[in-house]
Amino acid sequence: MMRRVGLGVGLSAGVMLAAPMAGAQEAAAADPEKIIKTHGYSFFGNLSYPEDYPHFDYVNPDAPKGGEISIAISGSFDSMNPYARLGRAGALSTVMYESLLGQVLAGSGTLPADHDDEMYGLLAESLEYPETKDWVIFHMRPEARFSDGTPLTAHDVAFSHNLLLDQGLKSYADAVRKRIPKVEVLDDHTIKFYFAEGISRRNLIDQVGAVPVWSKAWYEETGARLDEARMNVSPGSGPYIIEEVDPPRKISFKRNPDYWGWDLPINKGRHNFDRIRLTYFASSEGAFGAFRAGEVTFRTESDAKQWASFYDFPAIQKGWVKREELPNGQPPAMTGIVFNLGSDVLKDRRVREAVALGFNFEWTNKSLNFGLYEQQRSFSTGTNLEAKGVPTGEERAFFEGLSSDVPETVLDAEPWVPHVSDPDRLVTRKTLRRSMKLLDEAGWPVGEDGTRRNEAGEVLRLDFLASSNADASDRALAENYISNLKKMGIDARLEIVDTAQYTKRERDRDYDLVFDGYPALTGTGTGLLQRLGSEAAEFSLFNPAGLANPLVDEIIEASLLTQSQEEEDMMVRALDRVLRHEFFVLPTGYAPDYWVAYWDMYGHPETQPPYALGALDFWWYDEEKAAALKAAGALR
Template identity: 60%
Template sequence: MNAAHDRQPRTRTGARRLDLRHCWAALAALCIAALMAQAALAEGKIIKSHGYSYFGELTYPADYEHFAYVNPDAPKGGEIALHAPGTFDSMNPYSRKGRSGRFAWMVYESLLGEEPSTGGGAPADVYGESYGLLAESLEYDEGKTWVIFHMRPEARFADGTPVTAHDVVFSHNLFLEQGLQSYAEAVKKRVLSAEALDDHTVKFTFATGISRRSLIDQVGAVPVFSKAWYEKTGARLDEPRLDAGPGSGPYQLDSYEVNRRIIYKRNPDYWGRDLPINVGRHNFDTIRVEYFADDSAAFEAFKAGEYTFRIETNSKQWATGYDFPAVRRGDVVLEELPDGTPPTASGIVFNLGREVLQDKRVREAIALAYNFEWTNESLQYGLFKQRNSFSEGTPVMATGTPEGREREMLESLGDLVPPEIFTEPAVTAHTSDPKRLRDRRNLRRASKLLEEAGWTVGDHGKRRNAEGDVLTLDFPIPSSGSATLGAVIENFVNNLEALGIDVKFEKIDPSQYTLRNRDRDYDLAFDNYPSFLGSGTGLHQRFGSEDAAFSLFNPAGLASPLVDAIIDLSLETENREDEIAALKALDRVLRYERFMIPVWYNDSHWVAYWNMFEHPETIPPYSLGVLDFWWVDAEKAAALKASGALR
């Protein structure tokens, strides 16, 4: 209404029109209020917390003083030195190109503490929980459609500049623009926006109509980079580089000699050293990494004291190699410490992109050539156990035939599930004769499977198909691996050749191997898949169809509609009981697909170290924690140096 009209005298009709306008305005206000109330109701209550777990339960209260397993009085100081195999040409651990230096991730932090294996701050004594690191608290709606992190204003990068919400948003977007394709594509579909509400408050908004899994915890675990440093230097996340840039973590890159050594030093001005999440942790002044061409050279260097802590993975070495003077004097300590994590799903992986390996009968036949029992007794001193499951020895390991809730979930998927899934026990590794490498029973069975698949023995004892093509497999391994691993693979290859399969087995330079592994340039590869205890959208990256063609986390290129459907079921679960049932079904079907030959596992950490380190009496189940909560005994270190045992 303009001013001229407003000055005219009101008639009764005009008054009535004005009243109607008031009514319509009031009605519109009521509608808006109702919609807002409805939205608020749908959104549910706002949850505010000092940490996060999907089911909402946290072990440590808001006023916790430190994690239960650490020594809060652990002294600071000293050096720990470890080794790494092969070479490195980059200090950027997030690029697909180049070979990054060991522990290059260590300089960065995230809003929430990451997994305990990274030393990022998630407790190592509980599963699926994370606590505020760069963020002092977070809040989110009950439906998990958004999350707001309230950051610690005191947080600083190593160059002294503040860590802000703008750095968080920049880092999130950097991973989407320049990070791994499989990660970026998955996150773009689920995280609609990241915005800095002010310098120390950041909000993430999530897509609707998707699982609420791996939303809050994922954005909370993204490493935070300095936006100013990236803009100043023009560095890219997808390119290798030796300049790490400043992080906010307790350790920063001090120096390096390419392919020889990397040194990280604890930042004396580390902003978060007194936080409860960090009490009793990050105790070494220096972390040194020494590089060696192969494991034999690395072991000799350990015996000579060139580095001081070693995690042993070679059974022969553990059984026979540690009888040297420093051990007999007590200068080197040997320990077997409990490992409560499910063993990494290591094994011989089939490249399902190769036409010859797309027939499950061929894969099963090849698997029958692996003799775990003979290998373990003859090459590994009987120290290992046979792995069957992708989560061996955990509540989510499938056994027998499906029952109860697991069966109900599988039945809900209809014709996607092959009938034998319901009637046959979960696939387990075959047994073999421990007394001879060539188990004739298994090789006869393998030969029959190959013949059924159309691969018969022809000229010169080679397997050929109807077109006359020879069954040929390319199997590279890195030359920096242990001699025992090489021997295991060589004996496996001997059995394959006895079946008439032509195998090109070669040990290649670690850098070349890394490139071939990333390009999936192999038929067989000794690789691994992460084991799982809970659900999350990362399962789609590892085992899902959508990214199977290029995901670095899925070395087999597994693409199964049934696996996809079970992962989706697991993402929809709202209690631990259903989650366990869904993951049992997933484990069962992954084993049914036979895309990996499971090998051995060890349920202990084999560690050897020069007698200067201490650790808590009880090691938590989910991390050995050597870089996290071990420490140096200064008197023992001085005694070793005074005796001449260490320089």
């Protein structure tokens, strides 16, 4: 999720109704009679690829088709429907479906992967809308087909849109109904969406253009529901179809030779593997062992210790397995230890700050992560959207014009940054003294038994929830962190549960602390209200802290009404500043590059595009290299 933080169906579906006067002011500058006709969409109208583009610049248009890519996954699955609240959906279970505007395969990064605020027609060959963006009409490709050979029409698009409203996530359905009151099928291949008056036009066209399209006929014939966990799924129109599902162990997808869209410019050089095979393992150790043995052939590494120490096995030494660090142009997600703001103990910011001081990034990075991680400073680390210094000029004037209370520390102090600790000691005494003082001030003094209690005699207890299939480094980090919290007099406990229980408890927010996070803040969008807004905070699956703050809401709503990139960027910096002040994520560090290892039978573009790794999207199978590995006895 880069600058285009739209509604999205799975990730960022939350929206709010903007103030009527603000929406009217936004529309006043635009001409409702001026109709824009285009082959793609960008909110500010800046498309990098012309209508007659042959393919995206970063792909290999002559990439060979064939072969298999095999990936190991830790955990299990019991459903192939990712839109149900219950059940654990299999990985890539949305890969069969397409939308009016194209999206990257497997949902990681943006499409195109070299530009972060643009979308191009896929099921739609063109679209038109007034300058005011009061509505949008999509002109669909009549050749589009589902994998069962039946035509994909505007009726299927309207059905899919309405199905999400009737049976999708509540946060999504409630918000979309407010913003998109009507959809009209004009003919079999033309569909029109109407947008509500008096609201921001930000992300509305993106939203309807990104809805996955399912077969209306299949749902009507089977009686299946979108909100139920199940293995049978609607046929999709995409380049891959399900080949085999064997829960909880295996899933494979095969390239559809009859896919209707092979010759489209948006698909040139993409979707190159004949088969994508996923194998599930009970632990991360089992998954890595399968890669070493050649049972699986591609791996993205997330464990720094493993990357530094365990990639010296015979296949590496013989040159059979290739190990690469590829540049990642995306700012890091704000990931780490999330505080549940619904926990009574953690509602006091002083307690959160004290608890955060128990984490020693420098020691953890040196001792557990071999110095390979870097620290997140903000929700926009390393970009021009990162708040720095004391707010001045337009940003200060913006804060002073808001109706919500702005804390003095936001206006008159530099934004929060992570504390610095001693890399050679797990416990830094200076930091420990500071945390103890904060806890005392918050009403949690230490008793004679070394345990902190409040006036009511309640023990300061924190439960840290973790999954049994977590990386070994994550578990070691959590254990050392818990050790430091106990030194503060906190009754801290690490609860390691199986994946099914972990999924349920995380959805129910049954924890005080949990490994999770938020996407990088790279621009505005209505999806920010799903992640960070008050209206959906109580039940949103995408706001693990349960953040609900009127100031955050007001900044997001104001940012949706900006009329220039410069104004938007200023407001996003203000948002970053406030989010850091609220302090609901303790960042634990990130890998600055993609760490990938693979059996040397794959190719990828010489220049990596900045916004997606794209292994399943635009990499390809090298038959000669694969034959050499087999001849050497490396692979069967």
